[in-house]
Amino acid sequence: MPDLSSDSVRNLLADFKDPETGRSVTQLEQLHDVQAADGKVAVKLGLTSWAAILRDEVTQHCRDFLAERLPAGTDIQVEAVEHDRPAEPIGQIGLRAKNVIAVGSGKGGVGKSTVSTSIALALSKAGSKVGLMDADVYGPSVPHLLGTDDRPTAIDKRLQPVEKDGLRVMSMGFLVPKEEAVVWRGPMLHGAITQFLKDTDWGDLDYLVIDMPPGTGDIALTLSQLLPLTGAVVVCTPQEVALLDAVKAIAMFRKVKIPLLGIVENMSYFLCPDNNKRYDIFGTGGARAKAEELSVPFLGELPINIGIRQRGDDGQTAGNLTDQETAQGFEQIARQMVRNIARQHEQAPAMPSLPVL
Incomplete structure (x- = not known):
């Protein structure tokens, strides 16, 4: 299991996909904040208005994704925040x-x-x-x-x-x-x-x-x-x-x-x-x-x-x-x-x- 640090959590989330694009949330700079210390992890995940109807399930999916990869018993909080990405x-x-x-x-x-x-x-x-x-x-x-x-x-x-x-x-x-x-x-x-x-x-x-x-x-x-x-x-x-x-x-x-x-x-x-x-x-x-x-x-x-x-x-x-x-x-x-x-x-x-x- 990786050490519980902000950097290690960010590295794990490099494999977590943005539902709108199918690309990594780290690649698209959608991790607005990551805190990890004392058995607790708090992530602010940026989601665009495109994903509004999926917001709750994407944040739950992110929690589950981290829970499978972090030490058992880690307190994981994921909060969805606005991420602006205009249409091309x-x-x-x-x-x-x-x-x-x-x-x-x-x-x-x-x-x-x-x-x-x-x-x-x-x-x-x-x-x-x-x-x-x-x-x-x-x-x-x-x-x-x-x-x-x-x-x-x-x-x-x-x-x-x-x-x-x-x-x-x-x-x-x-x-x-x-x-x-x-x-x-x-x-x-x-x-x-x-x-x-x-x-x-x-x-x-x-x-x-x-x-x-x-x-x-x-x-x-x-x-x-x-x-x-x-x-x-x-x-x-x-x-x-x-x-x-x-x-x-x-x-x-x-x-x-x-x-x-x-x-x-x-x-x-x-x-x-x-x-x-x-x-x-x-x-x-x-x-x-x-x-x-x-x-x-x-x-x-x-x-x-x-x-x-x-x-x-x-x-x-x-x-x-x-x-x-x-x-x-x-x-x-x-x-x-x-x-x-x-x-x-x-x-x-x-x-x-x-x-x-």
Whole structure:
């Protein structure tokens, strides 16, 4: 066993990985303070806002990591502190976002926009900097779900996203009257999505969540050409007819080389408030089984819930993350998704930024 000293603890932590980058926390100067004396170790571990939703488990993992390597009985304290690391520009449009996540579905009506919005809200609630882009040009529902009809303003020819419930939001629903239909061909769609990404002043983001249109249209191809997507989440319901379409969505993402972060089974069951009995209205477990069959991570299941529906209708979707009955499900899905991203980073650590000459 190594001597109990600050230097020896730092040397041990050279093998502890930052979840955001997959690189050593000592390499990235994330050990803000290390004290070791008299059988006690105290570490201040710097974590960025990207890792906010994993903060507690990363600090516990760090404690366990040290406990396995230090003398038995050592008193180990690990405190997470803020560590600033701005996003680097990515893609041909120079978007400053650490991760871009597409949320799609094979068909409409499965709750994709509700899941997209609630995942973004869960990440923001944890402390991350989050943007939400409604790419469902034909049926933009994010403005209604968030209860805002604000219009984005322009500063120096750049659109300013609407800020609502801690999110930076952009949607065609802000630009087109509710009663008007968008009747566009593919090139116009490509132009709109490009403008939303390139000409919107998103600022510095940890996550940009993109609510995709249903089906397997060409917006996924547009996105894959514009910037490197971290991955995709596919939302479906348990019944076989919905799973058939979800399989097509998975095939689409794979064809355009967008990694799959996981599947969410929405409307998985109904828990009757009168007798607390569970009813599998659309069947159950279909998405989990299909995920296993296709070697795609399963992120979790969400129930048919009157509160979720009502809050969506009332423009109060943010309440999904404050209602004890629903918050846990959405938070667990967002957390598992970020864990899967961190696992990707661990397997392929990010390269350090090169100095500008």
